Amino acid sequence: MLFQESMQVVGVEREDFVLRVSLDADSYVLEVYGDLDMRTADLMSSKIQECQNGGDGVVVDLSGLDLITSAGMDALVVADARAERDDAPLVLLRGPDHVHRTFARAGLVGRLPFDD
Numbered sequence: 001m002l003f004q005e006s007m008q009v010v011g012v013e014r015e016d017f018v019l020r021v022s023l024d025a026d027s028y029v030l031e032v033y034g035d036l037d038m039r040t041a042d043l044m045s046s047k048i049q050e051c052q053n054g055g056d057g058v059v060v061d062l063s064g065l066d067l068i069t070s071a072g073m074d075a076l077v078v079a080d081a082r083a084e085r086d087d088a089p090l091v092l093l094r095g096p097d098h099v100h101r102t103f104a105r106a107g108l109v110g111r112l113p114f115d116d
Contacts, residue, residue, distance in 0.1 A: 023056070029061060030044070030058065036067065037069040040072070044060075044075055058089070062094060065099045068099050091113055
């Protein structure tokens, strides 16, 4: 279970990566900071799946990212496919311009559920 009755924030911190998970109204909010790469994508992916399995909507806030690689984008594509299959809301909050351009170059801006 992600949260106890106190609804505390769950977080993971590494040297160049921070992931915070909280519950806001009826959605889990995952705030991602730092580098989302092959070392950290699996961690984020497992937290997204855990939240999706909880039955609530999931918002992934990418505004704190410094870098995203194909591993991070793959994790978000898989989360989106799971959300579509299970009819569960998934929203991605846009990252900084240089991060969003990476999604654009990969052809994912129109495919993933971004909300500015």
